[in-house]
Amino acid sequence: MLKHHICHIHCLDHPSVFKVVSYASKYRALFNGVKIATLVKVTPEADIYDRVYSILTKLGYEVITVQNYSLREAGHFFNVSLPLLLEKTSEGLLYYSHSKGTLYHPDSEDGKATSLWTDVLYHYTLDQVSKFPFEDKRYKTFGSCIIKSKNFLKPFTLGEEYSYLGTFFWIRIEDLKNKEFTPEASVFYLEALPGLVSKVTQAYNLGPIFYKLESPYKLESWQKKGIEYGFPIKNDVN
């Protein structure tokens, strides 16, 4: 089965940026289909952009430099990388990921929480990828951390009350074809994507379920859930 990868990176000198490229490298054999990366070039840190560009090009990614704008990741995905992907392929599975946490200094509480959040999602979507039943057509999306929360989740769902928190998920290409998307509807439209193409019963979850997570930016919540589910807290990427 073809496995494609689309990633989005905000090229700052920030650990979350290295996580994206290091996982792209670690799983380069897994991604045997189309590989596309959108990069936001940050002028004072152009050397980071150059290095990320070089690495992704060597890994076989089609790299597109984009401007940062109000629609954020959703705009880059729906207006740039997804149309390009659909020009090149009409089958297989797409894995989506992006650099997460560049807004936060790694030593801040939010930065630590986002880092752990990202580690958990990479662990359950790539390190344990062999556990996903990709051949089972009952499932349209695959990921980790499906959550149901009346308050927090609302902006991320736009319909079904679930999401793969953090925009690290697998989705079938056939469910992205011939479908109208309106990313301007919400800055969280990308986060809502799994819920837009499949019902919660068609979503395969691997890993902890954060039913009662008030906010993803709480380090304590992630540590508590991580320990509960035996997640290896120590990050071996950074």
Add this chain to the structure above:
Amino acid sequence: MDFQSKMMLIEIARRQYITFENEFREYLATGNSFNGAYNHFTLDDIEAHKEKSDLYNQLLAWEIKHASTRDSSPIRLTTHSIVKNLEKLDGELS
């Protein structure tokens, strides 16, 4: 060091290091006098706050900068820089 000299050093440190100033105020808030605080804090305490204060200022500057824009970041990370990791990975792929 005599008491007068120590007091002057502490007053200078309070102006220089925000984290020390906060700790000094907290000590006073628990009912201690200024003289008690001058006795309580040591030169080693001041030394420790040089690093703490640098980190505090770095975090503060990062948050102020990133609260308004995601397009630029003149504040380069030193403790968590990914430059060497990127160079290493890029070299391995050559």
